[in-house]
Amino acid sequence: MAAIPGGADHAHDHDHHQPSGIMRWVTTTNHKDIGSMYLWFSFAMFLVGGVMALVIRAELFQPGLQVVDPDRFNQMTTLHGLIMVFGAIMPAFVGFANWMIPLMIGASDMAFARMNNWSFWLLPPAAILLTSSLLVPGGAAASGWTLYPPLTVQMGIGMDMAIFAVHILGISSIMGSINIVTTLLNMRAPGMTLMKMPLFCWTWLITAYLVIAVMPVLAGAVTMILTDRHFGTSFFNAAGGGDPVLYQHIFWFFGHPEVYIIAIPAFGVVSQVIPAFSRKPLFGYASMVYATSSIAILSFIVWAHHMYTVGMPVAGQLYFMFATMLIAIPTGVKVFNWVATMWRGSLSFETPMLFSIGFLFLFTLGGFSGLVLSMTAVDIQLHDSYYVVAHFHYVMVAGALFSAYAGAYYWLPKWTGHMYDEKLGKLHFWLSIVFFNMTFFVQHFLGLAGMPRRIPDYSLQFAEFNMISSIGAFGFGLSQLVFLVVVLKCIKGGEKASAKPWDGAEGLEWTVPSPAPHHTFETPPVFK
Amino acid sequence: MSSNTPHQAPYYFVPSPSTYPITGSVALLLFALGSVLTMNAIQGGPYVLGAGILTLLYMMFIWFRKVAHESEGGLYNKRVGMSFRWSMGWFIFSEVMFFAAFFGALFYARVLSIPDLASLEHQALLWPEATNAWPNAGPAYDGGPFTPMGAWGIPALNTFLLLTSGATLTWAHHGLLHDNRGQLKLGLFLTILLGVVFLGFQVYEYTHAYSDLNVKLTTGVFGSLFYLLTGFHGFHVTIGATMLIVILCRVFAGHFTSQNHFGFEAVAWYWHFVDVVWLLLFVVVYWI
Numbered sequence: 001m002a003a004i005p006g007g008a009d010h011a012h013d014h015d016h017h018q019p020s021g022i023m024r025w026v027t028t029t030n031h032k033d034i035g036s037m038y039l040w041f042s043f044a045m046f047l048v049g050g051v052m053a054l055v056i057r058a059e060l061f062q063p064g065l066q067v068v069d070p071d072r073f074n075q076m077t078t079l080h081g082l083i084m085v086f087g088a089i090m091p092a093f094v095g096f097a098n099w100m101i102p103l104m105i106g107a108s109d110m111a112f113a114r115m116n117n118w119s120f121w122l123l124p125p126a127a128i129l130l131t132s133s134l135l136v137p138g139g140a141a142a143s144g145w146t147l148y149p150p151l152t153v154q155m156g157i158g159m160d161m162a163i164f165a166v167h168i169l170g171i172s173s174i175m176g177s178i179n180i181v182t183t184l185l186n187m188r189a190p191g192m193t194l195m196k197m198p199l200f201c202w203t204w205l206i207t208a209y210l211v212i213a214v215m216p217v218l219a220g221a222v223t224m225i226l227t228d229r230h231f232g233t234s235f236f237n238a239a240g241g242g243d244p245v246l247y248q249h250i251f252w253f254f255g256h257p258e259v260y261i262i263a264i265p266a267f268g269v270v271s272q273v274i275p276a277f278s279r280k281p282l283f284g285y286a287s288m289v290y291a292t293s294s295i296a297i298l299s300f301i302v303w304a305h306h307m308y309t310v311g312m313p314v315a316g317q318l319y320f321m322f323a324t325m326l327i328a329i330p331t332g333v334k335v336f337n338w339v340a341t342m343w344r345g346s347l348s349f350e351t352p353m354l355f356s357i358g359f360l361f362l363f364t365l366g367g368f369s370g371l372v373l374s375m376t377a378v379d380i381q382l383h384d385s386y387y388v389v390a391h392f393h394y395v396m397v398a399g400a401l402f403s404a405y406a407g408a409y410y411w412l413p414k415w416t417g418h419m420y421d422e423k424l425g426k427l428h429f430w431l432s433i434v435f436f437n438m439t440f441f442v443q444h445f446l447g448l449a450g451m452p453r454r455i456p457d458y459s460l461q462f463a464e465f466n467m468i469s470s471i472g473a474f475g476f477g478l479s480q481l482v483f484l485v486v487v488l489k490c491i492k493g494g495e496k497a498s499a500k501p502w503d504g505a506e507g508l509e510w511t512v513p514s515p516a517p518h519h520t521f522e523t524p525p526v527f528k
Numbered sequence: 529m530s531s532n533t534p535h536q537a538p539y540y541f542v543p544s545p546s547t548y549p550i551t552g553s554v555a556l557l558l559f560a561l562g563s564v565l566t567m568n569a570i571q572g573g574p575y576v577l578g579a580g581i582l583t584l585l586y587m588m589f590i591w592f593r594k595v596a597h598e599s600e601g602g603l604y605n606k607r608v609g610m611s612f613r614w615s616m617g618w619f620i621f622s623e624v625m626f627f628a629a630f631f632g633a634l635f636y637a638r639v640l641s642i643p644d645l646a647s648l649e650h651q652a653l654l655w656p657e658a659t660n661a662w663p664n665a666g667p668a669y670d671g672g673p674f675t676p677m678g679a680w681g682i683p684a685l686n687t688f689l690l691l692t693s694g695a696t697l698t699w700a701h702h703g704l705l706h707d708n709r710g711q712l713k714l715g716l717f718l719t720i721l722l723g724v725v726f727l728g729f730q731v732y733e734y735t736h737a738y739s740d741l742n743v744k745l746t747t748g749v750f751g752s753l754f755y756l757l758t759g760f761h762g763f764h765v766t767i768g769a770t771m772l773i774v775i776l777c778r779v780f781a782g783h784f785t786s787q788n789h790f791g792f793e794a795v796a797w798y799w800h801f802v803d804v805v806w807l808l809l810f811v812v813v814y815w816i
Contacts (some may be wrong), residue, residue, distance in 0.1 A: 019545055027545035037618075053590035108540040110612040118549030125557035157568050164560035171556070174622050182614040186607060187540075212622045220629025222758070230567045231745050234666055235633060238654075240667030241749035250629055384689035521538055 002322040026121070029113035030518060031098045034120050036415070036463045038095030039408070040223055041123055043484070045087035046401075048131065048478050052080040057167040057439075057473035059456050073456035075158075079130060079143025082162065086169045087127055089396065093265035094119075094176050097204050098412065103509035103516060104198045106189030106525045111182040115175050122172035123207040128164035133158035134313050142455055147221075149236035149244045151229045163222045170215040177208035184208075189508070191527035195289070197487070198507050199282060200291050203268030206296045210264070211259045213300075220253040220416065221247060242429035252303035261301045263395060264292060266363075266403035269332060270356045272507075273406045274338050277353035278345030279504035282304050282427065291330035291337075298327045308376050309383045324374035328367065336362055346504075351425030355406035358433050359399060360387075365393025371445065384454070385527035387447025393440045402432070405483065410505075412490050417515030424482055431479035438472030536790050541608050543598070555583035592774070596791065600783055604770070610789055616794045622800050623764070627805055630757050634812060637749045638662050661736040663797045665748025674742040676750070679814035682733050684780070686726050690765075693722035694803050696794055697772075707786050716776045722768040730762045757813055764802045 019027050026035060059067040068076065092348045098116065102109055109507045110116045133140040138156025141147065147166075152159055184205045188197065197205075224247070229349070234240020236247050271380075275282045282288065304312060304320040338360055369391040373379050382388060403429075412420045414486040442465040447453075451462045458466065500510035506528065537612045562577025639673055644650065647662035655667030677683065683775060700715025702708075734755075738742040745755045766804075775795050778784065784792055 024545070026550050027547050029543050029545055045686065048808050072579060109542045112615065114543050114549060120550055121549050121553040122556065125553050125560065128557065129560055154551045157564060159562040161560075168556055168560060174619075178622075179616045181612045181618055184612055186611050212618050216622045216626035217629045220626055220633075224629075224633065224752075226567075227745075227752065227756065229769050233745055233748045233756070235752050237638060237666070238641070238645060239666055240670035240752070241637060241642055241645065241669070242752070243636070243644075246633060246636050246641060249636065250632060253629075253632075415543045519542075 004311065007191045022072075024457050028116070029109070030094075031102050031109045031113065031116065032415075032516060032518065034110075034116050035095045035097075036098030037116070037120050038091045038098055038123075041120070041127075042088050042090075042092035042095060045083050045091070045127060046480070047089055048127075049083035050480065051458075052076045052083070054473060054477050056080065057470040059180055061470040062467070063458055063460055063463055065457055068456070070456045071139060071142055072456065075140040077454050078141045078144055078162075078171040079134070081125045082130060082141075082165075083127075084396070085145065086173075086311065087123070087130070087257070089262050089404070090173060091123060093204075093207075093269075093400075094173070094180075096200075096269065096404070096407050096411075097176075097180050098263065098510060099415065100489055101183055101201055101204060102187070103512065103520060104201055104507055104520050105184065105187060105192055107183060107187035107507045107520065108522050108524075110179050111179070111187055113181050116179050119172045119176035122168050122175075124264070126165040126168040126172070129161045129168070133165075134160065140440070145350060146255065147225065148251070149225060149228065149247050152225050153236060160226070163226050167219055170219045173211050175339050178320075180208040181212070187525045189521070192329035195286065199271035199285065199288055200268035203271070203292055206292050207261050207264045209224050210261050210296055210299065214254040214257045214261075217250060218258075221250040221254065224250075228393075232498035245307070248307050248310060249303070252306045253300070254305065254367070257296070257299040257304045259392075259395070260295055262400045263363075264296065266359070266400045267292060268408035269403045269410075270338065270359055273352045273356045273410050274341050276362075276410070276502045276505040277348055277350060277356075278342045279347075280341055280345045281506070282337070283340035284333070287333055287338055289423045291333040293332040295327060298323065298330070302327065305374055305379070308379045312475055321374055325371065331367055334362065335367075350409070350502075351420070351422060351429055352406045352410035352428040354426065355402045355409065358429065359402040360408065362394055362398030362402070362433075362436070366399055367392055369394060382447055384452055385447035386443040386451045386453055387452050390440050390447060393443075397440070398433075398436055405429075405432075408483075410502070411509075412487070413501040414509060414512075414514050414516055416490050416494075417497055417513075418490050418494035419497050420486050420494065424486045424489070426481040428442060428479060428486060431482065432476060435475035436481055439469050439476055440472075442468050442472075448517035458503050539605070539607075541603055541605070546594075548587055551587040552591075553581060555580050555587055558583060568620070574660045596778060599788070599791065608774060609788075612680070612790050612794065616797060619796060623801065626811075628759065629759075630753070630760065631808065634753045634757065637664075637753060641749070658700070663667075663750040663754075665750050671744065672742055672746060674744075674747050674751075675732065676743065677737055677814060679810065680731050683810055683814040685804065686729050689722050689726045689729070690803050692726065693719045693726070696722065696798055697799055701792065702718060702791060704784060704789055705786050705800050713776070713779055716772060718774065720772045723765055723772065726751055727762060727765055727769065730758070730765075750801065754813060757809055761802065761809055763803055764805070768795070768799045768802050771798065 006201070018024070025033060028034060028037075044244065053076075055068060055256040056073065056093050058063070061075055079156060099105075130140070136157050138158055141155060143151040143154065143155065143164040144300055147162070184197070184201055194202075227233040227244075228235050228237065234242040235428075236244045238244070243483075249497070271282055271288060302324045305324045308317055308320075349357075369387070373388065373391055409420060409425055412418075446462055446465050446469075449462065451458055495522060497514040499513050501514065502510075506523060508521075511525065547795065557580070560571055561578030562575070562580045562618055566574030567573075588620065593746050624806065642662065642664050643660045647656045651658055651816050658667035663674075665671065696715050698716040700719065703711025703715055743754065744751050747754075772795055775792055
């Protein structure tokens, strides 16, 4: 593989003026700059959404109404969901994609560098719309992140702001995904066939396809809400021949693939990290590709398992139940492959590996509770209970977020040129995993006992578990600040990182110096 | 232009830093805020909305102009051309999925919600007079009798116009491929003309539906679907016709060669996509 000549990174700059200061970041067309902005933005939104989660947990610390009034509580659950899904997790993985995909496939940049900048800079307007909607009369959208009518048809101006925020986020992620697909299909270094791409690239190829397929469907759904609200249409109004359940179908046709849009890049990161720290190639590379593709295809035909309680024909319930259970097969293939990668490997447990193993255990647990929920008869009992909340936080937090942390620790040396503080990293991991389980494990019991989600008050029998969960949530929230300290310390200084700081790591990204120069692979490497 | 300074196109094309994207972001923020304010009848809303639309149009103008100049300046190599092809294909796929949401809503209304509302259970409990028929404005509709738009008047004519425009566009493409610029210009002009006539008929049809047929946006689920589906299609025809006009201007400016003309092809792809959507609309909205 070709190494990058040290001084090559200035050759690119001579013919045009490089803005400095804030304008560098506003106008940049560099995939590394844009990747960094995505990552910082997502962490900032993670803190904003996290504070909202803490408001929810503070209210639920004890029975009764203490901290916020019920309407604000509903706004908190809604914005927490929207911000974490669209503002924190998705941009985090797009940040990884921006930083790492060109480095992994040996391209100089993304296929459309200017559009890449726009994809990022559409996020702040959407964030402004979402957060400032808390201040308008009537407050923010308070319908839950799923924005179900008829509630959403009745709400105030904050709902309109949420709708337009979703539109802008959709434009951003569709453009970002078209960019990623094009980069992966067209910009690979000579010799890198599709089946030689690092698995992270494969997972993003599949994810980007899902985004392009379903974000427009969400745009259609919220457009119908908007016209129902303001222009007298009757899409979701039974009096006019429409049906609120129609919204749920359209929404979950988007919503279920969306779950995998969040999870699949997480699989990709873990598939890079586990082989590196097992010092073995990934077990079953091809089966990983096929399993990921199967998950993506299946994700289009299982949406109504979110809607068992709306009144569906039994045949429909049975079909969606069995189709949903099918997803456990490719997911199981992936989990077994990760375990088999570690089997007889020369394991070491640096922070990225710890987060990956944490992911492996807890994501699998989340998968199992998902399997429980896929059963119609059981789900009718558990629907909209805290069991569901526990389930999807196991896959979203311990799945997607932990994998994002694994990726961040894994690539921090490449980004900053310094090793991070391993002790603090491990502290971050152990605090996170303990407090995470303290927060969410008990919610399984709450749900099984019948505590409904999205309600600010609860019956006395749920008091102990809620108290434990709230203490865990505050612990989890505070321990995320450790990560901020680690990153800031790592940027400022620390032990110099070599081009390949992890001895088991494979891939083109480790052939460029650390920190990666501003411009890399201006002539493509030859990949063997 | 490119003829006197033949650049060696770089292996990778990476554009220099640009203020276009942030202009577009500000434009969309203004557009969103302006729409929110206007829809809630808050003062000043239309001005913010107008500022957003103007900024967006300005950004698109300068951005596409830049791309056209870069292309004509020989900065793009074959690889960049392939990137454009992939991205346009995926963009059209995303548009297909956007329309799929509305077509899905149409099928859902006709196959599930209307028959369900007219089921005996609902008739007994809610609306005794609910009927299972299409078009249907819902069991509680009280806007007076309405007549749906017949398929074999203007809509059939519009189908003919759009199909013809697809043919004239292909004819123009052949002109471009054989360096027959006259055929290219005439073909493009005819395509635009057919598109504009189509839009004129659409506008006439809407006014006719509102004033004579009593089909309105508020005519229950039928009116909702009719106007949203044909409206979004008409909006896409407008975009397509605008893009064709831009292409025609570029042809008059001497852009495109028989070898290098993806700008033309992308617009042609888009135009055919809009054409196919119309055929579906004609069948499921107007005809059956």
